[in-house]
Amino acid sequence: MSDPRHLQIAILTGMLGYGLGWRDFPGPGWIYLLYPLAALGFQWGFCRIFRVGFDGRSPLISSLSLGLLLHTASAFWAVTAAFVAVASKFLLRIDGRHVFNPTNLAIAVTTLATEQVWVSPGQWGLGAFLAVAALLGGMMVLRLTRRGEVTWTFLAAWGALVFGRALWLGDPPAIPWLQLQNVALLIFACFMISDPMTVPDHRAARVGFAVLVAVVGYVLQYHFYIDEGLFYALALCAPLVPWLNRRLPGTRYRWPGTVPSRR
Amino acid sequence: MRVWLVILSFLPLAAQAFCGFYVARADTGLYNRSSRVVLVRDGERTVLTMANDFQGDVKDFAIVIPVPTFIEREQIHVASTAVLDHLDAYTAPRLVEYFDPNPCRRLYRMEMKAMNAAAPGEGAAARAKALGVTVEARYTVGEYDILILSAAESAGLVTWLKENGYRLPAGAEAVVGSYLKQGMRFFVARVNLDEFAKTGFNYLRPLQVAYETPKFILPIRLGTLNAQGRQELFLWTLTRTGRVETANYPTVRIPSGQEIPLYVKDRFADFYRDLFARQVEEHGGRAVFIEYAWNMAWCDPCAAQPLSRSELRELGVMWLTEAPPVRPLPKPRIAPPRPVDVFVTRLHLRYDARTFPDDLRLHQTGDKSNFQVRYVLRHPWDGSDDCPEAKRYRSELLPQRLRRQAENLHRLTGWPLAEIHRAIGLGEPPAPEPWWKRLWP
Numbered sequence: 121m122s123d124p125r126h127l128q129i130a131i132l133t134g135m136l137g138y139g140l141g142w143r144d145f146p147g148p149g150w151i152y153l154l155y156p157l158a159a160l161g162f163q164w165g166f167c168r169i170f171r172v173g174f175d176g177r178s179p180l181i182s183s184l185s186l187g188l189l190l191h192t193a194s195a196f197w198a199v200t201a202a203f204v205a206v207a208s209k210f211l212l213r214i215d216g217r218h219v220f221n222p223t224n225l226a227i228a229v230t231t232l233a234t235e236q237v238w239v240s241p242g243q244w245g246l247g248a249f250l251a252v253a254a255l256l257g258g259m260m261v262l263r264l265t266r267r268g269e270v271t272w273t274f275l276a277a278w279g280a281l282v283f284g285r286a287l288w289l290g291d292p293p294a295i296p297w298l299q300l301q302n303v304a305l306l307i308f309a310c311f312m313i314s315d316p317m318t319v320p321d322h323r324a325a326r327v328g329f330a331v332l333v334a335v336v337g338y339v340l341q342y343h344f345y346i347d348e349g350l351f352y353a354l355a356l357c358a359p360l361v362p363w364l365n366r367r368l369p370g371t372r373y374r375w376p377g378t379v380p381s382r383r
Numbered sequence: 384m385r386v387w388l389v390i391l392s393f394l395p396l397a398a399q400a401f402c403g404f405y406v407a408r409a410d411t412g413l414y415n416r417s418s419r420v421v422l423v424r425d426g427e428r429t430v431l432t433m434a435n436d437f438q439g440d441v442k443d444f445a446i447v448i449p450v451p452t453f454i455e456r457e458q459i460h461v462a463s464t465a466v467l468d469h470l471d472a473y474t475a476p477r478l479v480e481y482f483d484p485n486p487c488r489r490l491y492r493m494e495m496k497a498m499n500a501a502a503p504g505e506g507a508a509a510r511a512k513a514l515g516v517t518v519e520a521r522y523t524v525g526e527y528d529i530l531i532l533s534a535a536e537s538a539g540l541v542t543w544l545k546e547n548g549y550r551l552p553a554g555a556e557a558v559v560g561s562y563l564k565q566g567m568r569f570f571v572a573r574v575n576l577d578e579f580a581k582t583g584f585n586y587l588r589p590l591q592v593a594y595e596t597p598k599f600i601l602p603i604r605l606g607t608l609n610a611q612g613r614q615e616l617f618l619w620t621l622t623r624t625g626r627v628e629t630a631n632y633p634t635v636r637i638p639s640g641q642e643i644p645l646y647v648k649d650r651f652a653d654f655y656r657d658l659f660a661r662q663v664e665e666h667g668g669r670a671v672f673i674e675y676a677w678n679m680a681w682c683d684p685c686a687a688q689p690l691s692r693s694e695l696r697e698l699g700v701m702w703l704t705e706a707p708p709v710r711p712l713p714k715p716r717i718a719p720p721r722p723v724d725v726f727v728t729r730l731h732l733r734y735d736a737r738t739f740p741d742d743l744r745l746h747q748t749g750d751k752s753n754f755q756v757r758y759v760l761r762h763p764w765d766g767s768d769d770c771p772e773a774k775r776y777r778s779e780l781l782p783q784r785l786r787r788q789a790e791n792l793h794r795l796t797g798w799p800l801a802e803i804h805r806a807i808g809l810g811e812p813p814a815p816e817p818w819w820k821r822l823w824p
Contacts, residue, residue, distance in 0.1 A: 144636055146626075146750050193750060235624040236749035245633040246669060289561040294740035298631055345597040347630050347746055 125177045128311060131255060132184035135303075139188060143243060151198050152187045158202035159183035166210045178222075179206055185223040185311055189304055190230065192237040201226040201237065214362040217372070220355060221315040224308075228355040231348050239348050244303040252303050256310045267373065269323065270314040270330045277334035278305070285342060308350055320361050321370030329364065333357050407648065408475035408686040409655035410468075417615035419467055419589075420601060423699040424622050424747070427595045430699025434467050434589035441526075441574045441587060445549055447605060449567040451596040453519055454531050460591040461525030466694050467589055470619055472687035474675035474729040476637070476756035478651050479684050483764035486776040510546070514539035519568065526579040527590060532569040536560065540569070549573075552608035562602070593699060601743040607736035613668075618730040621700055622747055626676045626754075627728045630746040632739065634730070635670045637662060641791040642759045642784070644807045654758075657796040659731070668738040675729035676754040684757075700725055726751060761788075785809055 139145045140152060159179035167174040182205045192198055205222035212219045230237045244252070279300060286296040313319070313333055320326045333353050340349030411417055421432040437444050511518055515535030522529045534540035537560030544551055549571070562569075572590060582588070601618060620627040628634035637659070647654045662672060679689050695703055702724065732739070763781055766773070789803045789812070800812045 143633075146748065146752075191748065191750070193752060234749070235747070238746070238748040238750070240628060240630075240634075240746070240748070242628065242630045242632050242634065242744075242746075246667070289564050290557045291561050292557075292740060294737075298741050345599070347744075 123177075125181060127259065128181050129177065129184065131259065132181065132188065132311070135252065135307075136184055136187050138248070139244075143245075143248065145243070146191050146193075146240065148193060151192060151195070154195060154198045155183035155186045155202055156180055158199045159186075159206055162203050162206035166206060170210060178209070181311070182206070182222045182226070185307060186226060188307055189223070189239055190227050190237055191240055192230075194234075194236045197230055197234055197237050200233075201230045204229050215365065217317060219318065219362065220358045221312050221318045224312050224351055224354050224358075227348065227351045231351070239304060239351070241302050241304045241347060244301075246301055249301045249303055249306075252306055256306055259310070267314055267316045267319055267326060270319050270326050271309045273327045273330035274313050274334050275309050277331045278309075278338070281334060281338040305350070308354075313354055316373040318358060318361060319373075320364040320368065321372050322364070322368035323370065325364040325368045325370070329357065329361065332360075407478040407651040408472060409477075409652055410471045410475040411615075411617050414615040414656075416612075417617065418606075419471065419617045419619075421467065421470065421619045421621065421698055422599075422601065422627075422745070423701070424599060424620065424627075424745075425702050427597055428593075428701055429596060429599070430591060430593045430701070432462055432467070432589050432591045432698060434462075434464065434587075437587060441579055442576060444587060445571065445573040446590070447544070447549065447551075448570045448592075449562040449602045449605070450531075450570045450592065450594060451567055451598050452594045453568060454570060454592060454594060456520070456522045456524070458593045459522060459524045459529060460593070461527065462589040462591050462697055464586065464588055466690070466697050469687060469690055469694060470698070470727070471617070473682065473685070473689060474619065474677075474727060475686050476639075476655050476674055476758075477684065477686045478648065478758050478760065480648070480760040480762060482762045485764055485766050485768060486772040486780075487766075487768040487770040507547075511543055514543045516540050516543040523575055523578060524590075525588060526574055526582050526584075527572045528575045530569075530571045532571060534563055534569075537563055544571070552605075554608050555605065558604045558608065561604075567602075591699060593701075599745045599747070601745065603734065603739060603742055604736075607734065607739065613733050613735045613738075616732050616734060618732075618743070620728045620730070620745065621679070621695070621698065621725050622728075623702060623724050623726065624747045624749055624751075625726050626673070626748050626750040626752075627730070627745050628673075628748060629671045629730070630744040631741055632732075632743070633666070633670045634673060635662075635666060636673045636754060637731075637756045638795065639754070639756045640759065641795060642761055642788050643792045643795070644785070644788045644803065645760050645762065646806050647758070647792065648760055654792075654796055657798065659733075661795070661797050663733050668733065668735075671730050671732045671743070673728065673754060674731050674756050675727065676750075676752070677727055678723065678751065678753065679725035679727050680723040682755075695725060782809075 136152060140149065145152075156179075159182055160176050163176065163179040164174055179202075183202060186198075186201055186205065190201055192201075205226035208220050208222050208225045209218045212225075227239065231239065279296075282296045282299050283293070285291075286293065313330060320329050333350075336356060337350040337353035340346045340352055342349075346352065411419060416436065418433065418435040420434075421430075423430040423432075433446070433448070508518070516539050517533045518530055519533055520529075520531040532540065532543075534543075537556045540559055540563070541551055541556045559569075570592065574587065579587075603616065606614060643654070659672070663670075679695065682689060690698075692703055732743075761784070764776065785807055786809065789800060789807060789809060792798060792803050793800045804810060804812045
């Protein structure tokens with residue numbers, strides 16, 4: 121388990137299995153198989169074109185996250201989402217690394233492009249939320265992921281905004297607490313915004329970045345009533361990262377045991 | 384004066400089709416203290432229709448609803464109760480029946496195998512001003528007197544409402560304040576007795592409001608303050624894109640498709656009420672249930688005919704007016720006719736302030752797959768043929784099936800298994816084996 125991606129794959133697979141078996145996930149079951157197949161296929165194709173070694177872990181993580189978050193009944197849009205995720209890693213690069221978290225970009229692009237895909241933020245319920253929160257919290261505390269301060273900063277900023285809003289409105293705490301019981305939010309915080317390949321290299325820049333995404337996401341969700349606001353916020357802020365890296369250089373993250381190369 | 388805040392409710396129907404013969408439905412009339420709401424939504428265009436089962440003296444009726452924008456006279460309409468009843472019937476949970484064919488006939492033998500494999504004023508104005516309340520508009524629509532209110536702060540508005548005869552529940556001020564800060568106005572309606580007498584009805588008709596807003600929500604918080612226990616809400620959405628779910632609460636499909644004992648036919652209302660209560664319990668009271676999701680063009684089996692184009696327009700389906708007129712509605716049939724551009728979702732929830740602290744935030748999905756709540760009665764074949772298949776049918780298949788149906792009924796409703804066994808003449812159910820008997824076989 122030296123590579124954090126293995127644990128990520130295990131957790132995401134478990135969550136997807138639970139979602140499909142017990143949480144009444146919508147749409148045909150084969151979609152959830154189509155995501156990984158398509159993502160692995162595109163990864164393989166791009167690796168051939170760019171003449172780099174094939175590694176299935178990253179596309180697997182992207183597709184499991186897609187399965188958890190992005191629902192559709194359309195094979196075309198499932199494949200398109202997988203394509204956007206994988207292609208973005210190879211094609212949208214600045215300073216030798218990709219700009220967008222693949223899953224996040226795929227969600228942002230497809231939800232904007234069609235009404236045939238959607239995100240179901242309320243689907244999990246309180247019990248599942250607590251279980252997932254405990255699991256991911258444990259993972260963070262044990263430092264099984266890298267660059268965890270992005271996750272903590274983001275969650276703190278988001279929590280402060282949501283509770284601050286309730287305080288201003290005079291709402292009981294049950295309301296912001298309900299708003300935070302969101303498994304999609306946890307997946308976003310633990311696997312997406314904290315993707316070590318797409319966060320700023322410098323620690324201070326990472327903290328600032330996490331706060332910025334939380335603020336933009338909050339504005340989109342609570343002032344413009346866009347349910348997918350967080351995903352759009354990260355996609356909007358991601359292009360700032362290369363600029364931040366030039367202004368505030370830091371140590372670039374590499375997956376354990378890898379040489380710098382295209383993934 | 385009692386203040387009724389946006390809430391909802393309904394009951395079941397029958398027709399012949401591939402998915403069984405329709406025999407009964409469970410519509411909203413099953414429930415006390417229920418509200419029925421229809422939300423039609425296309426982009427930001429929204430039409431809200433509200434009805435509730437208000438039983439008291441109409442002069443005591445009032446409704447206070449937060450609305451996201453200023454509302455002009457033309458944006459308000461009174462609908463007929465019949466359209467809502469029709470929508471209710473069309474989408475209600477349903478009971479269907481099948482009749483077993485003669486097991487001695489070959490075609491049926493094959494079917495049996497498959498079955499075995501898978502079971503299925505001036506002064507007043509000055510006072511308002513002093514309180515920071517602005518009466519933005521005053522309309523009489525149908526039997527209702529309507530005010531559109533905005534306010535600088537909640538205490539002023541609550542005082543104004545109380546002074547004007549509206550009895551607000553305790554805790555209303557905080558909720559009103561929250562809505563005001565979110566830029567909402569208040570739509571306040573009470574009954575104009577002269578106009579009501581003119582209508583000739585002895586009940587209040589549903590109120591409709593059309594507006595444009597990015598907020599796809601149904602405000603239920605004021606309703607929870609009445610503190611009269613849990614309330615029943617039925618929410619229908621009519622959209623172009625597909626099923627609607629709640630973004631801040633889990634949306635769960637009611638278990639459907641099970642075979643249940645024949646005697647439930649006469650007790651279908653009890654059956655469905657108990658089943659729903661059990662579902663609510665199982666989900667800790669915190670889920671919104673889907674009872675129907677279907678393209679408005681057809682149904683199978685039909686608990687009622689699909690709504691006509693004019694009925695859909697009355698409910699506010701604005702996009703249909705832009706299309707050319709179409710042929711009369713097709714009768715329900717096995718294959719779906721050309722779909723119309725309207726997808727209906729029926730949501731049902733039982734809520735109070737503890738389990739549903741926040742308004743319902745709704746979310747359109749692209750899911751156009753059909754779902755209905757449907758239970759199956761299967762009449763046994765009662766012929767006298769004596770082929771080997773018929774013997775096996777009587778001695779093995781039927782008792783097996785009865786036990787399975789009893790088990791389904793027990794699991795769905797929580798009715799005692801022994802009682803069910805007695806009702807269907809099965810004898811006492813086997814006592815559960817002590818766990819240790821299976822420990823060391």
